[in-house]
Each structure stands twice: as structure tokens, then as C-alpha cells.
Amino acid sequence: MDDATQALIAGIAADATPVRPINRMRGLAMVGLAFLLTEIVVLFALGARQGLMSGQVSVFFVVVNGLLLILGLSCIAAVVTMASPQVGANHDGPKWAMAMAGVLPLAGLLAATGAGVNGHLHVQGAHCMYLGLAASLLVGAALFVWLRRGAPVSPRLAGLYLGAGAGALGSVANGMACSDESIAHLGIWHVASVVIAALIGRYGVSRWLRW
């Protein structure tokens, strides 16, 4: 071994202070808390949608928010794991969840352009997109802090999952307050915030994840 490397090792070893090893459960708890706080703020500010507490909700409400919740959870699980790199790790789960959720805007577009009873798409519904994005901020920030502490070796993918996960959970949080149950509204405006957040994560946030 060369002298420079020996000297470096001696210097680094002398600086060996105790560190707390990364713990996935701590990361998941942090993000879970962020989501819970977001939900409380949303319900406090906007009020719970009618029928939420009594379970009187439409099938579309359950399907859309259920799929977005699964997408959000799978992305968060992947992001939390990506903070601790490992050759052999597989982060493909969220891709399948994204493909699954990708059916929603298609259904929304079909409904919006068709003559069915669910074919109502109002431009005013765009406020749900903005609210969904706003509701994704806290979860996104928690994931960002977690990844900055970690060592993600695929920053672009980590950024994409961060955005999609935060966007999906933000959309779900907002969904608890939204009273529009049409698939056109849910499939387009509630998913649009997820797509935008994912793009911001992939092309904006990812550059800050490099180390």
C-alpha cells in the first residue's frame, strides 16, 4: 500500500467518532409522521369530505386513493432503503406500482371524453392538483432529508421515487377532503399532482442527492 493511502487511513481512523447506524424503521417512522401531520393539516384546513367517517364513499374514491396509497408506500419503502446502498438490492417495486396507477389517467380521459355519467371534467378541478402538490411537501422534505443523510447511488431513480411517493401520499391526503368522486376528476387532477411531483423529483431534486 502506498504512503498516501496509509496516511489517509491513519487520519481517517483518528477521526473515528461513534455514529448511529442507519435504521430503516426510523426512516419509515419519520415519513409516516410527516404523512400523518399532513393529513391532520389537510382535514383541519379543508374539512373531511362528506361520508368519509361513515364509510359512504364511491368505488372510484376507494380505487383511486387505494392505488395511490400503494404507489406512495412502495416508493417510500424504496427511497428509505436506497439510503443504504447494496449491490444486489432491487428497487423495481415502485415501477410496477407506477404502471398500475398509470391506468387511472387513462380511465379518467376515457370518462372525460365519453358520454358516460362520469364524464365530468371541470377545469376548476385543477385546484386539487395544486392542493395535492402542496400536501406532498412535508413527506417530500422528510424523504429528502433522509436521502441526504444516506448514500443513494442512483440519485435519479431516488429522485423519481421521492417525487412520486410524496406526490402520491399528498394526493391521498388531499383526497380525504375532496368531494368530487368522478373518475374523470380523480383520474386526471389527482394523478396529475403525482406526475408533476415525480418529474420535479427526477429532474430537479435528484441533482441535490448526489454526494
Added chain:
Amino acid sequence: MTGDEETMARLMRAAQRGDRQAYAVLLEQAAKWLRRYFQKRTAREKLGDLVQEVLMAVHAKRATYDPSRPFYPWLAAIARYRWIDHLRAEYRVQEQELFDDIPGDENAEEVVMARISLDRLFAQLPPAQAAAIELVKIEGYSVAEASQRCGQSQSLVKVNVHRGLKKLAAIIEKAS
């Protein structure tokens, strides 16, 4: 000879608790392992710098090692990440001689080591991209020289280097 998986994981756990002696031993063993890991895919004069960069990254990110998981795949992920950064950096080597292939120690961990090797990562590239990166980024030829050697046009060499590095960056954690 470098430390086995169990020993290195134990040393790393001790290092995370602040044991300086264990940390020094771990870093020495890691440095030896990294030299072997990089030797076929890195120009000779860059090898020392690259090993040191990885050691500094290991130090900065030592908290990201999960004690419940194996050590070498963690180290290999960091090594690959730094190696790709290294390839991205513009440089041209004067000496193109690479280290000879030194056979590794045969032990029970050989299969694991093979799975996390740079060769395995490199093998996932299309041959044209691998050749372009090998010639330009590792052996240090100019784009024009690489073009003559591999029979690709100069613009194709550039495209293949760019696409190859992008793909490598996306598959750092892939084991096969």
C-alpha cells in the same frame, strides 16, 4: 489477502461505535480489496486516487452501513458509484498500461465477489458501449484514436460513451 465478510462486518460495527483500532484495520483491508476490485477497470496512475476517494466516501457515509446486512455489497456499491464518477471526469492518461490480471483468492465468498465485481457490471453494457468506454475513459485514448481502434465513427464513440455511462449509473446496485 483481505478480510472475510464476517470479519469485515464485525470491524465495521466496531468502527460505527467509534473503535479507532478496528476502523484502521478495516480501512487497510478495504484499501487492499479496492485495489484488486478496480485494477482491471482503472488506469494504473488513477488507481491510488480512486481507492482514496472511496475510503473517504466510506468514512463520510459510514453511518449508512446497516449492521444487519453484509459488508462487501455495501462497499462495492460505494466503489461502483465513485468509479462511475471517476469515468465521467475528463482525463487522458499518458500511460495506458493496466495492471495484469491478478487471480483472486479462492474462498467460499468467491461467488458473492463475482456478483459484485466491476466486470459483472461492465458485462451488462452493449459491446459497442463497453468498447467505447474502455478505450476513451479507461485506457485514455482520444475519441479519434478510439474511433480507429474500434471501428466506430467519432460521433458514435461519443454517443456510446455517454449512453454507456448513463446506463452504468442506473445499474450500480444490480448484481447480475
